[in-house]
Amino acid sequence: MIDRIPEGMRLMFVRNATKLVAAAALAGALFAAAGPAAAATAGPTPPRQSWSFAGPFGTYDQGQLQRGFRIYREVCAACHSLKLVAFRNLSERGGPGFSEAQVKALAAEYQIEDGPNDSGDMFKRPGRPSDRFPSPFANENQARSANNGAVPPDFSVLAKARTYSRGFPLFLVDAAIQYQEHGVDYIVALLTGYRDPPPAGVTLLPGQYYNDYMPGHVLSMAPPIAAGQIEYTDGTPNTVEQYSRDVAAFMMWAAEPKLEERKKTGLKVMIFLLVLTSLLYYSKKRLWSRVYAHA
Numbered sequence: 001m002i003d004r005i006p007e008g009m010r011l012m013f014v015r016n017a018t019k020l021v022a023a024a025a026l027a028g029a030l031f032a033a034a035g036p037a038a039a040a041t042a043g044p045t046p047p048r049q050s051w052s053f054a055g056p057f058g059t060y061d062q063g064q065l066q067r068g069f070r071i072y073r074e075v076c077a078a079c080h081s082l083k084l085v086a087f088r089n090l091s092e093r094g095g096p097g098f099s100e101a102q103v104k105a106l107a108a109e110y111q112i113e114d115g116p117n118d119s120g121d122m123f124k125r126p127g128r129p130s131d132r133f134p135s136p137f138a139n140e141n142q143a144r145s146a147n148n149g150a151v152p153p154d155f156s157v158l159a160k161a162r163t164y165s166r167g168f169p170l171f172l173v174d175a176a177i178q179y180q181e182h183g184v185d186y187i188v189a190l191l192t193g194y195r196d197p198p199p200a201g202v203t204l205l206p207g208q209y210y211n212d213y214m215p216g217h218v219l220s221m222a223p224p225i226a227a228g229q230i231e232y233t234d235g236t237p238n239t240v241e242q243y244s245r246d247v248a249a250f251m252m253w254a255a256e257p258k259l260e261e262r263k264k265t266g267l268k269v270m271i272f273l274l275v276l277t278s279l280l281y282y283s284k285k286r287l288w289s290r291v292y293a294h295a
Contacts, residue, residue, distance in 0.1 A: 060095070
């Protein structure tokens with residue numbers, strides 16, 4: 001067969017194959033050279049955490065989501081908004097599991113800007129379950145003024161927006177095992193990665209803090225929570241690591257509140273496709289067996 005291929009086509013194939021090999025070698029060399037520099041800037045890889053919602057059959061832990069919401073409300077909400085989450089979402093299936101009465105009472109504790117009224121003026125009213133969580137700042141400039149020039153990011157999709165790189169070939173392993181929890185791993189590492197004093201040779205300006213896992217290692221957010229700051233009533237340890245895991249899980253739910261529904265739907269689709277594939281295979285085999293029998 002190879003002898004039948006024209007000489008020109010064989011030469012072109014060899015040249016293209018050589019170019020592909022050279023390009024792959026160059027890309028590998030560049031990746032190897034850039035890897036240490038990128039790692040030095042980004043810091044150590046965040047430790048893997050064990051999450052109840054990981055994997056194709058994972059589900060949220062309602063108790064953890066409720067603890068995480070408490071951490072957000074009592075600590076994080078002073079600076080970070082949750083613009084895409086409504087109060088009523090807290091009582092929806094697959095979430096923290098609050099009752100409708102609890103959600104109504106919670107929403108009424110907030111003052112929501114509404115209007116204009118008949119006079120054309122904006123006014124404040126108690127919140128309703130359909131309202132979204134109000135921002136702690138009126139505008140971006142006010143947020144900068146209160147946080148040393150930095151705007152605290154919104155928590156709505158932060159758990160999906162943040163990630164870290166494990167490099168080749170480990171990212172292929174993550175794809176194979178469907179590990180999608182890099183964002184919450186990073187959040188836990190960030191909240192527990194403050195170092196005081198900073199390493200030797202590092203000088204911080206007033207209002208700056210050193211963190212092992214923050215890209216560049218310097219951020220304007222002070223350590224937001226300390227051990228024993230919030231007393232859990234369910235026997236869960238009152239440690240910084242536990243607080244960090246709980247609020248990270250809540251942020252994951254805020255970013256993907258339909259996670260459980262998505263995974264259940266995906267399982268049903270896979271079962272349907274397996275059954276359909278089996279039926280198609282045996283139908284084809286039965287149909288063509290007659291043709292082969294007369295061949």
